[in-house]
Amino acid sequence: xxxxxxxxxxxxxxxxxxxxxxxxxxxxxxVENCFVGVGLPNIVCNLAQRTVAPELQLVYESGVFGARPRxxxxxxxxxTLATGSTAVTSMFELFAFYLQAGLxxxxxxxxxxxxxFGNLNTTVIGDYAQPKVRLPGSGGACEIAIHARKIxxxxxxxxxxxxxxxxxxxxxxxxxxxxxxxDRGWSGSGPTNVVTxxxxxxxDEETGEMTLRTMHPGVGLEDVRANMAWEPRVAxxxxxxxxPTADELRLLREELDPGRIxxx
Numbered sequence: 001x002x003x004x005x006x007x008x009x010x011x012x013x014x015x016x017x018x019x020x021x022x023x024x025x026x027x028x029x030x031v032e033n034c035f036v037g038v039g040l041p042n043i044v045c046n047l048a049q050r051t052v053a054p055e056l057q058l059v060y061e062s063g064v065f066g067a068r069p070r071x072x073x074x075x076x077x078x079x080t081l082a083t084g085s086t087a088v089t090s091m092f093e094l095f096a097f098y099l100q101a102g103l104x105x106x107x108x109x110x111x112x113x114x115x116x117f118g119n120l121n122t123t124v125i126g127d128y129a130q131p132k133v134r135l136p137g138s139g140g141a142c143e144i145a146i147h148a149r150k151i152x153x154x155x156x157x158x159x160x161x162x163x164x165x166x167x168x169x170x171x172x173x174x175x176x177x178x179x180x181x182x183d184r185g186w187s188g189s190g191p192t193n194v195v196t197x198x199x200x201x202x203x204d205e206e207t208g209e210m211t212l213r214t215m216h217p218g219v220g221l222e223d224v225r226a227n228m229a230w231e232p233r234v235a236x237x238x239x240x241x242x243x244p245t246a247d248e249l250r251l252l253r254e255e256l257d258p259g260r261i262x263x264x
Contacts, residue, residue: 012246012249014243014244014249015263015264016197016216017040017197017262017263017264018244018248018249018252018263019197019216019241019243019244020040020154020195020196020197021040021043021044021047021244021252021262021263022047022242022243022244022245022248022252023195023200023214023216023241023242024040024041024044024108024152024154024195025044025045025047025048025051025052025053025248026048026051026052026242027152027193027195028044028045028048028052028053028056028106028152029048029052029053030052030053031048031053031056031105031106032055032056032057032105033056033057033058033059033065033066033103033104033105033106034048034056034057034058034059034104034105034106034107034108035059035060035061035099035104035106035107035108035144035148036058036059036060036107036108037060037061037076037108038072038073038074038075038076038078039262040154040262041108041110041152041154042058042069042072042073043072043252043256043257043262043263044108044154045058045108046058046069046256047248047251047252047256049068050251050255051247051248051251057086058081059094059098059104060073060076060081061076061091061094061139061140062076062077062081062091062094063088063089063090063091063093063094064081064082064085064087064088064089064094065085065086065087065088065089065094065098066084066085066086066087067081067082067083067084067085068083068084068085069081069083070083072256072257072261072262091140095140095143099140099143099144099147099148100143100147100187101187102147102149102187102188104144104147104148104149105148105149105150106148106149106150106151106152107144107145107148107150107151107152108151108152108153108154109141109144109145109151109152109153109171109191110122110153110154110155111153111155111161111170111171112125112133112135112161113125113160113161113162113163113166113167114153114155114161114162114163114166114173114194115162115163115164115165115166115173116164116209116210116230117173117174117175117176117203117208117209117210118151118153118173118174118190118191118194118203118208118210119166119169119171119172119173119174120141120145120153120166120169120170120171120173121135121166121167121168121169121170122135122136122137122138122139122141122170122171123135123137123138123167123168123170124167124168125167126167127167128167128168131167137170138170138171141170141171142170142171142172144171145171145172145173145188145190145191146172146186146187146188147186147187147188148188149187149188149189150188150189150192150193151173151188151189151190151191151192152191152192152193152194152195153191153193153194153195154194154195154196155194155196156196156197157196157197157198157199157224157227157228158227159226159227159228159229162227162228162229162230163229164229164230172190173190173191173208174190174191174203174208174209175208176207176208176209177208178205178206178207178208181208190203190208191203194210197216198215198216198219198223198224198227199212199213199214199215199216199219199224199241200213200214200241201213201232202235204233207233209233210232210233211232211233211234211235212224212232212233212234212235212238213235213238213239214238214239214240214241215238215239215240215241216240216241217240217241217243221234
């Protein structure tokens with residue numbers, strides 16, 4: 001669904017995905033490197049490179065550091081990822097010497113389910129032994145969640161995905177006990193932001209609980225509540241998510257995704 005934008009006063013329209021991408025890219029302002037996959041997170045990072053984070057180095061699970069792909073990659077093994085890269089190495093070396101060494105500033109994760117503390121499920125829906133749906137699994141997501149300094153989550157919001165209790169915890173987030181979290185000895189801080197098609201969230205430093213920070217234009221608090229399984233914590237300075245600018249939309253539509261594969 002598209003909603004009107006008033007950025008240029010001319011009724012420019014943008015999709016929910018374009019708003020999610022623009023809101024996520026702004027969170028990368030000043031970031032030096034980001035562990036990223038294909039799809040929306042890849043476009044987010046490429047948009048950030050062209051706007052708020054020109055020095056951003058893209059890091060891919062397949063072993064590529066500092067990529068500047070000439071086109072949208074089809075997978076993390078796409079040869080285009082080597083374009084202009086700083087290093088091409090093995091997956092083992094990337095995980096051992098970059099990620100597990102605590103050198104990754106930010107990483108993107110997503111999932112089929114997320115709870116109020118940012119724990120993620122990408123393994124099964126239903127009972128693990130006899131699941132209703134078998135999902136792709138962890139891959140490197142668990143290690144990324146533990147070792148990247150900050151974790152950004154981008155996913156669609158619905159009651160079936162924003163759940164009170166995960167069917168399986170694939171990637172750990174906060175525990176609800178900050179003292180326990182500090183004692184885990186991880187190099188990462190856990191999830192820091194969530195961007196959905198309805199709103200953006202941060203995490204409360206005292207409780208580790210997801211906190212509503214902005215709602216997208218045209219979205220009300222009742223819409224947010226209807227699409228999650230718990231009563232959201234709301235920031236005292238709750239605001240509206242800024243709309244995509246004309247320049248952000250131009251970059252998305254003309255340079256990054258002219259075929260509208262991910263942004264429509």
